[in-house]
Amino acid sequence: MINEIFFGEKKDKIYSALKNVLENVPYYRENWGFKLPPIEKFDYSFFQQFVPILEKDEVRTHNDQFISTRYDKNELTFDVTSGTTGNPLLCYKSKKERLKRANELWKQRRMFVPDLSVYDRFARFYAYRMNEEYLITNKVLHRGNELHIPLFDYSEDRIEEYLSEISQFHPRWMHGPSTAIFNLAKHAKSKKIDLKIELIELNGEFVTDIQQSLIKEVFQCKVANHYGSREFWAMAYSCEEGHLHVLDESLFIESIYNESLQDYELVVTSLSNDAWPLIRYKIGDVGTIEKISCNSHSSSYVLHLKKGRIADYFTLAGNKYINAITFSGIIRGLSNIKGSLVVYQYQVLKVAENELIIKLCMNKENAENIKSFIVRLGTEIRKIIGNEIILHFKIVDSIQPDPKTGKCRDFVDLTKKGVEYERALLE
Numbered sequence: 001m002i003n004e005i006f007f008g009e010k011k012d013k014i015y016s017a018l019k020n021v022l023e024n025v026p027y028y029r030e031n032w033g034f035k036l037p038p039i040e041k042f043d044y045s046f047f048q049q050f051v052p053i054l055e056k057d058e059v060r061t062h063n064d065q066f067i068s069t070r071y072d073k074n075e076l077t078f079d080v081t082s083g084t085t086g087n088p089l090l091c092y093k094s095k096k097e098r099l100k101r102a103n104e105l106w107k108q109r110r111m112f113v114p115d116l117s118v119y120d121r122f123a124r125f126y127a128y129r130m131n132e133e134y135l136i137t138n139k140v141l142h143r144g145n146e147l148h149i150p151l152f153d154y155s156e157d158r159i160e161e162y163l164s165e166i167s168q169f170h171p172r173w174m175h176g177p178s179t180a181i182f183n184l185a186k187h188a189k190s191k192k193i194d195l196k197i198e199l200i201e202l203n204g205e206f207v208t209d210i211q212q213s214l215i216k217e218v219f220q221c222k223v224a225n226h227y228g229s230r231e232f233w234a235m236a237y238s239c240e241e242g243h244l245h246v247l248d249e250s251l252f253i254e255s256i257y258n259e260s261l262q263d264y265e266l267v268v269t270s271l272s273n274d275a276w277p278l279i280r281y282k283i284g285d286v287g288t289i290e291k292i293s294c295n296s297h298s299s300s301y302v303l304h305l306k307k308g309r310i311a312d313y314f315t316l317a318g319n320k321y322i323n324a325i326t327f328s329g330i331i332r333g334l335s336n337i338k339g340s341l342v343v344y345q346y347q348v349l350k351v352a353e354n355e356l357i358i359k360l361c362m363n364k365e366n367a368e369n370i371k372s373f374i375v376r377l378g379t380e381i382r383k384i385i386g387n388e389i390i391l392h393f394k395i396v397d398s399i400q401p402d403p404k405t406g407k408c409r410d411f412v413d414l415t416k417k418g419v420e421y422e423r424a425l426l427e
């Protein structure tokens, strides 16, 4: 129902997007077996019935066939998605598209800080930079009005250095993955370091309420959530009330029920990228859409993202097939003891079909609660996985993000192939 309403509002733009791909984009021209009806007859049931849903692997396999013949490939820039298997996906954008999307994003940021400008000082994070001859991964770098902070080394003394660099640089705003920023916030709080930043934009992964409120408190800042991807750039951005509003000038998003997942998947159509257009593209996130009115948006579509990507379903001995969301639900449910939080962060590693390791990054102020928490956690998890699976609990100081994506996954299956890096998590 919500898909149909959203479609109705965007119908003209969707129609133009389809017209463009049928005329100019080889992949669609060759693979779509239908003709567009006149616009009066173009409705959601037609769209749903005839326009196929596009899988990431399909785009990866036919990457350049998605480039419009109206553009010269050499004039487009691209972002690369990491991907878990095979070739990376190159996501092309024209100069016009980049400018348009960047403007849209800046409009969102200025809803938080009206005079924020691209020339203001800001801090961001990086995984690695190539120097002339070597790879840089662990230095704080100054680049004009930008401060670049390493993403992976979060040992105590390093964090101290990052915080002192940030404090001297005095950025107006900062953006980066919530785990990295959360690690800084945790340390600043324990060392009582006073740092004020006007806006922190969290991106790259799902954010928990716990992480968000600590970041707000420590940096005395406003916190915005940026939900984006390499394929589409910003897809949704939060308002001050915390709703994740779809950037519907440029995107139409559907939420489609998947029987085998027993959940709703997000399917995204670009209304603005005519150089490398993705139509009904399965982005790989689970969530629903709602139409609301709030103080900053009189009528708008908001996303309710569900933590846990689709790949986060896993098997266990005894024919069990479990959604990794299970752990987040239980841990969040148990974590609030007498009004104070026990677990900051966690990660579950599947090391064998019958063995799990649960890493917990805990609030040490609640030392007396840790033991009883672990007993309760074990009991609750066993209710779902049964008594045959071996469970280990490991208290850690921090949880490292995946160097390929910068994301901190809360479930990692080490029994799968191609997870060499993840094995390092065991150390």
Ligand SMILES: [Zn+2]
Residues within 6 Å of the ligand: 239, 240, 241, 242, 243, 245, 294, 295, 296, 297
């Ligand atoms: Zn809102």
